[in-house]
Amino acid sequence: MNEISKTLTFFGVAVACCAIAFISAPETRDPNTHESRMGQALFEPFDPSAATGIEIVEIDEVDGEAKSIEVVKTEKGWFIRRPGRPDYPANADNQVKDVSTILFDLRILDTASQAAGEHAKFGVLDPTKAQPGDDGAGKMIALKNSSGSNLAQLIIGSAAEGLNNVRYVRKPEESTVFTAELQNVNDVSTKFVDWVEKDFLDLDKWNVKQVTLDNYEVNLAQGQLKRDTPPFVLDYDNSEWKLSGSSLSDKEELIKDKLDSMKDALDDLKIIDVERKPEILVNNLKQGNEFFSNLQDPKNQAVVQSLQQKGFYTVAVSNPAGQKVPKVVSNKGEILVGMKDGVEYALRFGETYRGPEDDENSTGDSRFIYAFARVNPRLLDPPSLEPVPAPVSAPVQNAPAPDGNQSVSGDSNSTQGEKGDDGKKGDESAPPAIAPPGPPPNFIPPTAPPGAPPPLPQATASSAVESNGTNPVDDFAKKKADRDAEIARIQASNATKQREFQDKMNKAQKRVNELNQNLAGWYYVISNEVYEKIRLERKDFVKIKEDDGQALPEEVSASHILISYKGADRADAQVTRSKEEAQAEALRIRNLIVNDGKDFAEMAKEHSNGPSNTKGGDLGKFKFEVMAKPFSEAAFALEVGAVSEVVETGFGFHVIKRTE
Numbered sequence: 001m002n003e004i005s006k007t008l009t010f011f012g013v014a015v016a017c018c019a020i021a022f023i024s025a026p027e028t029r030d031p032n033t034h035e036s037r038m039g040q041a042l043f044e045p046f047d048p049s050a051a052t053g054i055e056i057v058e059i060d061e062v063d064g065e066a067k068s069i070e071v072v073k074t075e076k077g078w079f080i081r082r083p084g085r086p087d088y089p090a091n092a093d094n095q096v097k098d099v100s101t102i103l104f105d106l107r108i109l110d111t112a113s114q115a116a117g118e119h120a121k122f123g124v125l126d127p128t129k130a131q132p133g134d135d136g137a138g139k140m141i142a143l144k145n146s147s148g149s150n151l152a153q154l155i156i157g158s159a160a161e162g163l164n165n166v167r168y169v170r171k172p173e174e175s176t177v178f179t180a181e182l183q184n185v186n187d188v189s190t191k192f193v194d195w196v197e198k199d200f201l202d203l204d205k206w207n208v209k210q211v212t213l214d215n216y217e218v219n220l221a222q223g224q225l226k227r228d229t230p231p232f233v234l235d236y237d238n239s240e241w242k243l244s245g246s247s248l249s250d251k252e253e254l255i256k257d258k259l260d261s262m263k264d265a266l267d268d269l270k271i272i273d274v275e276r277k278p279e280i281l282v283n284n285l286k287q288g289n290e291f292f293s294n295l296q297d298p299k300n301q302a303v304v305q306s307l308q309q310k311g312f313y314t315v316a317v318s319n320p321a322g323q324k325v326p327k328v329v330s331n332k333g334e335i336l337v338g339m340k341d342g343v344e345y346a347l348r349f350g351e352t353y354r355g356p357e358d359d360e361n362s363t364g365d366s367r368f369i370y371a372f373a374r375v376n377p378r379l380l381d382p383p384s385l386e387p388v389p390a391p392v393s394a395p396v397q398n399a400p401a402p403d404g405n406q407s408v409s410g411d412s413n414s415t416q417g418e419k420g421d422d423g424k425k426g427d428e429s430a431p432p433a434i435a436p437p438g439p440p441p442n443f444i445p446p447t448a449p450p451g452a453p454p455p456l457p458q459a460t461a462s463s464a465v466e467s468n469g470t471n472p473v474d475d476f477a478k479k480k481a482d483r484d485a486e487i488a489r490i491q492a493s494n495a496t497k498q499r500e501f502q503d504k505m506n507k508a509q510k511r512v513n514e515l516n517q518n519l520a521g522w523y524y525v526i527s528n529e530v531y532e533k534i535r536l537e538r539k540d541f542v543k544i545k546e547d548d549g550q551a552l553p554e555e556v557s558a559s560h561i562l563i564s565y566k567g568a569d570r571a572d573a574q575v576t577r578s579k580e581e582a583q584a585e586a587l588r589i590r591n592l593i594v595n596d597g598k599d600f601a602e603m604a605k606e607h608s609n610g611p612s613n614t615k616g617g618d619l620g621k622f623k624f625e626v627m628a629k630p631f632s633e634a635a636f637a638l639e640v641g642a643v644s645e646v647v648e649t650g651f652g653f654h655v656i657k658r659t660e
Contacts, residue, residue: 055140220313634647638656
C-alpha cells in the first residue's frame with residue numbers, strides 16, 4: 001500500500017471514530033450547540049381538576065425496596081388503595097394540590113443529558129423497575145384521569161447542586177434528563193399516614209368536660225369485667241381538675257400537669273394505621289348501638305375471633321332495657337371523654353399492633369384502639385325550670401241566707417244549709433249560726449265635728465267589702481288573673497328552655513352520627529407513647545402535697561407485700577413472672593385484702609417476695625428518705641390502718657399498710 005492509500009485509510013478511520021464519539025457522547029448543556037428547549041412546557045396542557053387518580057412510587061430509604069400508594073377519586077370522595085387492604089378515606093385536598101402544583105405547567109430550565117447511561121447519576125432511574133439495592137432511583141408521580149390514562153407522569157431525581165428547588169427530571173418513556181423548578185416535592189410521599197386525616201377523633205381539648213378512667217380487666221373464664229378500683233371520674237372546668245370517682249385525702253392532690261398532658265394527648269391522637277372491622281360491628285355502631293344480639297350465632301364466630309386477635313372481647317352486660325346482651329370490651333380498660341356539647345367518646349385499648357412485614361408502621365410500638373361516639377345527656381346542663389305558683393285561696397264571706405241563717409261562701413268544710421234539692425244537709429247537731437248584733441233600734445249616730453273625716457261605713461251582715469275598702473271577690477279575681485298570667489309566662493319560659501335543651505341533644509346526636517360514619521368502620525392504630533399518656537392509673541395523677549400546712553411525721557411504721565418480677569432490682573433468681581404478671585398479681589392480692597377481708601400479715605407471708613415476708617411484711621419504723629420515693633409518698637399519705645393502692649418501684653409492685 002502506497003503512502004497516499006495509507007493516509008486515506010487513516011483519515012477514514014479517524015472520521016469514523018469521531019462520528020462514533022459524537023453519537024455516544026453525553027448531551028452537553030450548551031444551548032448554542034443543541035436545539036434548546038429552555039422555557040418550554042414539559043407536558044401538554046391539561047386541566048388539574050380532571051385528575052381522578054394519583055400514583056406515587058419511590059424507594060424506601062431503610063430497606064431499599066419500592067413503595068407505592070394509589071389514591072383514587074370516587075363518588076364518595078378520595079380513597080387510598082393498598083394491596084390486600086380495604087380502601088380508606090384520604091384527606092387528599094392538599095396532596096392533590098401539591099401534585100398538581102408539581103406537574104402542572106412545568107417548564108424546562110435546561111437539558112442535562114440525553115444518555116440513558118447517566119440516569120443513575122442524576123437520580124432518575126425508574127423506581128418501578130429498580131431492583132432492591134439499586135442506587136439512583138427517583139420518585140415517580142403520575143396524575144391520572146377518569147379513564148386511567150396519565151395526564152402527566154414524571155420521575156423526579158436529585159437536587160441540582162447550588163440551585164434552590166431545582167431537580168433533575170425525566171419522563172418515564174424518554175431518556176432525556178432535564179432540570180426544572182419544583183415545589184412541595186417532599187410533601188408528597190407513599191406513606192399512608194401522609195394521606196389521611198390523622199386527627200381521627202376530631203376532638204377539641206378546649207371542649208373537654210369530663211374524663212372517666214375505667215381500668216377494668218376481662219375475666220374470660222367467667223365472661224365478666226373485673227375491677228380492682230372503681231372508675232375515676234375527672235371533671236374539668238376553668239382549667240382546673242376535680243376527682244369525683246375517688247376521694248382524696250387531706251395530704252393528697254391531683255397532678256395537674258399529668259392530667260393536662262393526658263388532655264393534650266387526646267387532642268393529638270394520630271392514626272398510624274387502620275384495619276377494617278367486621279361489617280356486623282360496623283352496622284351496629286353506625287346506628288349508635290354498641291350492644292349486639294347475634295354475636296353468639298355460630299356464623300358470627302369469625303367476628304369474635306377478629307376482636308380477640310386485637311385484644312377485644314365480648315362479655316354479657318345489661319343494656320338500657322335491662323337485658324343481658326354481648327358488649328365489646330377491652331382487657332386494657334377504657335376511657336370515656338365527655339365533651340361540653342353532650343358528645344362522649346368511648347376509647348377501648350387493644351393489644352400491640354403488628355402490621356404486614358412490608359408495613360412501615362409494623363414496629364411493635366403501637367396499639368389497637370376501638371373508638372366510637374355516643375350521646376351522654378348528663379354532660380349537658382339540664383334546663384332550670386321555674387315552679388308554678390301556688391293556688392290563690394278563695395275569699396271567705398258571710399252573707400244572710402234566705403232562712404235568716406248565715407252561710408259561709410267558699411268554705412268547703414261548711415256544715416250549714418243545703419245546696420238545692422240535692423244538696424248535702426248540714427250537721428243537725430251544730431248550733432244555728434247567730435247574726436252579729438246590729439245598732440240599737442232608732443239609733444242616730446252623732447254628728448261629726450267640723451273638719452273631721454266622715455265616719456267609716458259599719459260592717460253589716462250583708463256587707464261584702466273589707467275594712468280596707470276592697471271587695472274580697474274582686475281581689476280574689478285579680479289575684480287569680482295575675483296567677484294565670486304568671487303561669488302562662490312560666491310555661492312559655494319552661495317550654496323555651498326545654499326546646500333549647502332538646503336542640504342541644506339533637507345537635508349532639510347529629511355530631512355523633514357524623515363521627516361514627518368514620519369511627520365505626522375501623523380498628524385504629526395509635527402509638528404506644530400516646531397510649532401511655534392517656535391510660536392513667538391513680539398513682540399517675542395523684543401525689544402527696546408538697547406543702548399542705550401540715551408537717552409530715554418524722555417516721556411511720558408500715559408493712560408491705562412485694563410482688564417482684566424478672567429483671568426488677570434485687571429480684572430473686574426464682575422469680576420468673578413478667579412485669580405485667582407481677583402488677584396483675586399485686587392487684588389481685590390487694591383486692592383480696594381490701595374487698596374480701598384477707599389478713600394482711602398472712603397474705604404477706606404467703607405471697608411477698610421481700611425479706612420481710614417472714615414477719616408478715618412488717619418493716620418497722622422508717623423515715624421518708626429511707627425508702628424509694630414512690631413507696632414513702634404512699635406510706636406517709638396513709639391513715640393508720642389503711643391499705644394503699646398498688647405502688648410501683650424499681651423492686652416491683654407493693655401493697656402497703658400503715659401500722660403506726
